[in-house]
Amino acid sequence: MxxxxxxxxxxxxxxxxxxxxxxxxxxxxKATPARVQQVMEPEWRDQLIGGWVGAGWHLAPERLGDRIAAMIGAEAGHVVVGDTLSIKIYQALAAALALRPDRRVILSDTGNFPSDLYMAQGLAHTLGNGTRLKTVAPEDVAEHITDEVAVLMLTEVDYRTGRRHDMKVLTAKAHEVGAITVWDLAHSFGALPVDLAGCGADFAAGCTYKYINAGPGAPAFIYVAPEHAGRACTALQGWQGHDAPFAFEQDYRPATEVVRMRVGTPPVLQLAALEAALDIWEQVxxxxxxxxxxxxxxxxxxxxxxxxxxxxxxxxxxxxxxxxxxxxxxxxxxxxxxxxxxxxxxxxxxxxxxxxxxxxxxxxxxxxxxxxxxxxxxxxxxxxxxxxxxxxxxxxx
Amino acid sequence: MxxxxxxxxxxxxxxxxxxxxxxxxxxxxKATPARVQQVMEPEWRDQLIGGWVGAGWHLAPERLGDRIAAMIGAEAGHVVVGDTLSIKIYQALAAALALRPDRRVILSDTGNFPSDLYMAQGLAHTLGNGTRLKTVAPEDVAEHITDEVAVLMLTEVDYRTGRRHDMKVLTAKAHEVGAITVWDLAHSFGALPVDLAGCGADFAAGCTYKYINAGPGAPAFIYVAPEHAGRACTALQGWQGHDAPFAFEQDYRPATEVVRMRVGTPPVLQLAALEAALDIWEQVxxxxxxxxxxxxxxxxxxxxxxxxxxxxxxxxxxxxxxxxxxxxxxxxxxxxxxxxxxxxxxxxxxxxxxxxxxxxxxxxxxxxxxxxxxxxxxxxxxxxxxxxxxxxxxxxx
The missing domain is CATH 3.90.1150.10 (Aspartate Aminotransferase, domain 1)
Structure with missing residues (x-):
């Protein structure tokens, strides 16, 4: 209890x-300042560049991803932390679209957080292949899940009204017509139980500065379902998502599974604040x-x-x-x-x-x-x- | 002196x-821990959500961008801080390519930092319009700047050897054939004088954890030349780059000038560490x-x-x-x-x-x-x- x-x-x-x-x-x-302080003194101060390995900074996105996975019904190894929610939504959406190359519709709703819609509009524009974002009223989403839909992109809980979509039902409906799902957990993670694997969600992303209490500008996370993890296109192909980031190869080779969704150098101070916040969640x-x-x-x-x-x-x-x-x-x-x-x-x-x-x-x-x-x-x-x-x-x- | x-x-x-x-x-x-601490106590602790305005967090990417601009030969209002260098390179490259829609070649060199090459490969793949990355030996770059080149993307100083490209000469050569330039300043910023406006650079991006000393995972920055700022495509259309982020409109409208290159919620703890580091640079x-x-x-x-x-x-x-x-x-x-x-x-x-x-x-x-x-x-x-x-x-x- x-x-x-x-x-x-x-x-x-x-x-x-x-x-x-x-x-x-x-x-x-209360524990956050000391935890963040520790990254600076003694870690950064004394270990300098050695902190990446010696203080565990480099693998923190994966380590914290595993802790988050356990809170959202995902297996370890399928969540990674980094960047912002907008960036992670972009990656999830790009990967989802790549799985349905013959379809051109991203279905979302007018209650979705605007940044998700903007990122989708930007991706559609970059793709330049006729992909378009179609938004309908939240209550009409189910009836618009048809076989023209490549990706169903929804925020589970509406940021204004708190209205909650039924992730399990809508995901099942999307799968029935061969669509891929991208769930934004911004107002779910830490707010209510989330069971990504149980719902069959394909991709999900969330932030940690709201209910999780990881602080202003805390990093986001992304989930890729096991069945997609080995072949997900990453779009934002940063070196930290390379299979051998320190081999400095000329060509991109994605890392195995969700690690490929890492992009650049992780924000170590913010990760420490996230770590302190997660410590509380593990007691509830x-x-x-x-x-x-x-x-x-x-x-x-x-x-x-x-x-x-x-x-x-x-x-x-x-x-x-x-x-x-x-x-x-x-x-x-x-x-x-x-x-x-x-x-x-x-x-x-x-x-x-x-x-x-x-x-x-x-x-x-x-x-x-x-x-x-x-x-x-x-x-x-x-x-x-x-x-x-x-x-x-x-x-x- | x-x-x-x-x-x-x-x-x-x-x-x-x-x-x-x-x-x-x-x-x-030495000043960094206290500055970062201040963001937590008293700012976050006491101001809570009010810190975004009350403690100046929201505009920090622009405020620090202006301070960086002054160090790299750019005018205030043309640099903004955020994300990672890989992300900022992606945005610069997407914006640069959009200015030359009739061309398909990104020219770079084999001495470029691999993440820049990977991001370019990812963007080319997403564009799917035949855009390709062409890499040549660093010493052969000049002769490959032809009118097939849409964008010349180079890191000024080679991460392995320290070899320095002549930014002014290569930019001029690129402009002669109608190409756009994207300069990566990772090993330049804080290492040597940079004069973006004087060189006529179109886009640039850099990181702040190397010579600048802003700490592990410190944010990156992006520069957009005044002549492109009002029409640059942003590709990663996050809400913080929207003209009215808190109006929560359904459609993306880019903010004026470089502010449109903001994406998601900024990493406030890392920004504080950057601020402390820049304080030193202003004394030299x-x-x-x-x-x-x-x-x-x-x-x-x-x-x-x-x-x-x-x-x-x-x-x-x-x-x-x-x-x-x-x-x-x-x-x-x-x-x-x-x-x-x-x-x-x-x-x-x-x-x-x-x-x-x-x-x-x-x-x-x-x-x-x-x-x-x-x-x-x-x-x-x-x-x-x-x-x-x-x-x-x-x-x-």
Whole structure:
């Protein structure tokens, strides 16, 4: 049984703050500074170039990939860490398309995180062979999975609403028509149990600065299913993904399996922060996290709906169809979120009118939820809201 | 006048070590740990998500890009930091090729760093339009710059031998035939004066973990010449390169100028380490660095040639044609380098027989050179070398 008092104690949380934005950037684990410091002193300071081997820096992307694999239903040797989520999505997509050279459609949805769509547009343009990105409404994805689709590229949990796709069902449907799947786990990893092998996912990628708490700019990871790993095209053919990076050959030869998805020199300081964050995750049971996350989300929805009738739920009401966040529509959402943040309740705002709150059981408990509801209600029910001069329009550019 | 006693005092250098591998991974500036620590405590710890704006994280790639621009003969606003050198080479190459859609040849040389060649091979494969990488011997590059060449992609200073291409002459020759240039500054930036605008370079990219001393996995940078910046295709279309990243639009619209070359979320810890390293560079004059570098290299060559006749110079003898490193051929180079390292003189080995030594005036002085020569001579002239059982063959895989 996960000890939530212990997990909460692993984090630095500023006094007076209720942090409901860990789905954007997680807070700092107390152990992180010392771990990062260690990479500098003594490792870099004393070992210099020798640190690549002597301090294990060179293999960290694979070592941490194995630890992540164990958390997302993948076997060791099928996940590697590095770069950013956008880059890893690009590689996964390029590899997936190469497996269906006779098809030209990448199917995604309008709820996908824009960077995934942009990367797909860029890849389609570079391919220049008629490959195109087709986006449909999230609820219409299933019916558009036809045999024209080369790749189904989806983010499991919608970044704005928390709406969750059924990875197993959609992957099966994609496979029925011969399509390959690329899953973005940005809002899944650390938010709910993920079972890539169990779902039959072909490729997946995710980031580690949200629920995992590996810090600003923490590296991403990529998963390649065992059946594709030996022949996946890597598109971004960096030397770290070469079969013999230090032989300095003139021609690219991909490394075996997922290691070929490495590109350049890995960010050792960021990897150390990721390592410190993963240490906490190895002490928890993801099923406990999920149960607690649902409890917190339900408590928040009930509280807000009771005390703030002006807010309209933007997330699915059914917990099974939600990630670990809750969003509400509110016309004055931008200004209300600013007021909330000023009172120490940190969520965020997504245009045009979404107030978004992440619930992260590692360090958020029921008492935080109750207090957040109380402060939100005070702000929302503040009678000045109705005066014209307070009608601050939400413009984020 | 650069104060080399001061610069040396800015670095942690292990007792008894003469570090001649700063062309691979620079040593740690003393100021770095505190600067990186600051990003964690208080920035990340206290500001949480607010650090992106409040602590200036979000614009760091542009802010540091401007500082780098000033060091390589570029105007502010034309360099941006991020990702790895391989990724930035890929973007530069894709953008360069897009400017010459009627041509199909990327010209490079066999002395280029393999990752650049691999990335080019990967891009050519993805383009699938007949684009191909043509590599010739470094000394034959000039004569192969013909009007079939779309892009001339070169690393200015050869990673093994230190041989330096003439950026100005080759760029002019490329432009004469209508080709675009992509320059890799990996072994130039911090090693010698670079004048991108003065040479008319179109695109350039470099890394910061070598001569700049920004640490293991430090981010790369990319330069786009002003005349291309407004129309450069970015290929890797990440949200951070979008004109309005926080508007979360469905379609990619590139940001103005070089900012479009940003891809994903920037590595904030590594950027802090880069910032600390650049602080030192702003106190030095690159012409002083170059003069001192030449002095150190000449001193080393003279010393080695006098005391180790078994070694054969692999670098150009003319300092003007060399970067800031000196390499020697020696059949037993691998074993000899191991022995040298064991004695505290750290250089490195590149197959099949190259012993490579970097000279970095910020923290290496004439007395270090003399002592390194002395130890090298003791090792090379050790009479046991000639016995068969010590003939350790150099195999790096």
């Amino acid at each position: 996960t000890d939530f008092a212990w997990t909460r104690d692993q984090f630095h949380l500023p006094e007076g703050v209720i942090y409901l934005d860990g789905n954007s950037l997680g807070p700092m684990p 049971d993801m099923n406990d996290i999920r149960a607690r996350s649902i409890e917190l989300c339900e408590r928040f929805i009930a509280g807000v709906e009771e005390s703030c009738p002006q807010l309209r739920l933007a997330s699915p009401r059914d917990a099974a169809q939600r990630g670990s966040q809750v969003s509400f529509h509110f016309e004055e959402g931008y200004a209300a979120m600013q007021a909330l943040i000023a009172r120490g309740v940190i969520g965020d705002f997504r245009a045009p009118d979404i107030m978004r709150f992440g619930f992260t059981p590692l360090y958020i408990g029921p008492e935080d939820v109750d207090r957040a509801v109380e402060i939100l209600a005070e702000i929302i029910n503040w009678d000045l809201w109705d005066r014209p001069e307070y009608k601050v329009k939400a413009i984020i550019t | 650069t104060d080399f006693a001061w610069t040396r005092d800015q670095f942690h250098l292990p007792e008894g070590v003469i570090y001649l591998d700063g062309n691979s991974l620079g040593p740690m500036p 004059d690159m012409n002083d660095i170059r003069a001192r570098s030449i002095e150190l290299c000449e001193r080393f060559i003279a010393g080695v040639e006098e005391s180790c006749p078994q070694l054969r110079l692999a670098s150009p003898r003319d300092a003007a044609q060399r970067g800031s490193q000196v390499s020697f051929h020696f059949e037993e180079g691998y074993a000899a380098m191991q022995a040298l390292i064991a004695r505290g003189v750290i250089g490195d080995f590149r197959a099949p027989d190259i012993m490579r030594f970097g000279f970095t005036p910020l923290y290496i002085g004439p007395e270090d050179v003399d002592r390194a020569v002395e130890i090298l001579a003791e090792i090379i002239n050790w009479d046991l070398w000639d016995r068969p059982e010590y003939k350790v063959k150099a195999i790096i895989t």
